[in-house]
Amino acid sequence: MASSRDGALARLHQASKSYGKVNALHGVDLALRGGELLALLGPNGAGKTTAIGLLLGLLRADAGTVELFGQDPQNIDARRHIGVMLQDANLPSTLRVGELIRLTSSWYPAPRSVQESAELAGVADLLERPYGKLSGGQQRRVQFALALCGRPRLLFLDEPTVGMDIEARSKLWSAIRHLVAEGNGVVLTTHYLEEAEALADRVCVMARGRVISEGSVDALRARVAMKRVRCTTQLPIEIIEAWPGVVEVTREHDRTCIATEQAECVARRLLALDAELADLEIRAAGLAEAFTELTRDDNVASLQEAA
Numbered sequence: 001m002a003s004s005r006d007g008a009l010a011r012l013h014q015a016s017k018s019y020g021k022v023n024a025l026h027g028v029d030l031a032l033r034g035g036e037l038l039a040l041l042g043p044n045g046a047g048k049t050t051a052i053g054l055l056l057g058l059l060r061a062d063a064g065t066v067e068l069f070g071q072d073p074q075n076i077d078a079r080r081h082i083g084v085m086l087q088d089a090n091l092p093s094t095l096r097v098g099e100l101i102r103l104t105s106s107w108y109p110a111p112r113s114v115q116e117s118a119e120l121a122g123v124a125d126l127l128e129r130p131y132g133k134l135s136g137g138q139q140r141r142v143q144f145a146l147a148l149c150g151r152p153r154l155l156f157l158d159e160p161t162v163g164m165d166i167e168a169r170s171k172l173w174s175a176i177r178h179l180v181a182e183g184n185g186v187v188l189t190t191h192y193l194e195e196a197e198a199l200a201d202r203v204c205v206m207a208r209g210r211v212i213s214e215g216s217v218d219a220l221r222a223r224v225a226m227k228r229v230r231c232t233t234q235l236p237i238e239i240i241e242a243w244p245g246v247v248e249v250t251r252e253h254d255r256t257c258i259a260t261e262q263a264e265c266v267a268r269r270l271l272a273l274d275a276e277l278a279d280l281e282i283r284a285a286g287l288a289e290a291f292t293e294l295t296r297d298d299n300v301a302s303l304q305e306a307a
């Protein structure tokens, strides 16, 4: 299967798409490469599903170009080298898991064995069970087995771990890492930022139909000055929230977490006002803070544009 000129397995170039009056994508550029996991992030309505729909050939762009293995994504040959796990899979509930994997594999030119697919997805003990009788998390794992059974070179995973418990999620993460290490490309959309942080080689943040930031997790983190100050304090949240430079304050059990661009000033105030303060800790921003700051800046920009 061919890649496009720049070595990408798939790409959007200046792609735009509207639904009636809603401009869902405006001139988006995106390249997906082998051996790399790209996390596509953005608030609800940012255009992620639309971008994926174009790459999968489910939608047609109004303008710009869309390539899948150097071809039109509607081309059946190109589609045989992708694996897809979308949010609403409608699978026949009476079929057994083994039958579903066998049936799906038969569509691909060089599929994995049923056993290998089932083991990679952690469903080897469920092969004889009817799909409809499985729990939500088990059904998600079966959908993952169906996405990878055709030995795809490019895998699209739309919020793959929703509804999974911690153990299932961590197994799925290792399977995804295995697929990337084999040289395959993976596109992941998720609202769990720790998932993107754990898996992504590259992160693309979308908002209002545009790519507003793209780079490695570290590069995105470095773009934001935000830090996290954690401590145990009896000071009321409302007081801390009013301090200059404080962006967000949350409290879980007795731990208070403050997102701020002025960590040292906040720490000084905490120490001055609370003689009982304990467990003070200052950390660099995680992807979650970077995301909050990037999308907040974008909202400010959009309000300025509108004014």
Ligand SMILES: Nc1ncnc2c1ncn2[C@@H]1O[C@H](COP(=O)(O)OP(=O)(O)OP(=O)(O)O)[C@@H](O)[C@H]1O
Residues within 6 Å of the ligand: 019, 022, 023, 024, 042, 043, 044, 045, 046, 047, 048, 049, 050, 051
């Ligand atoms: N079939 C459709 N008809 C009309 N508008 C649509 C349609 N699909 C999406 N939209 C609109 O296009 C915009 C982009 O939607 P899209 O589903 O691509 O966003 P998203 O980033 O995937 O959001 P989410 O995180 O909520 O899944 C939104 O304003 C949405 O309401």
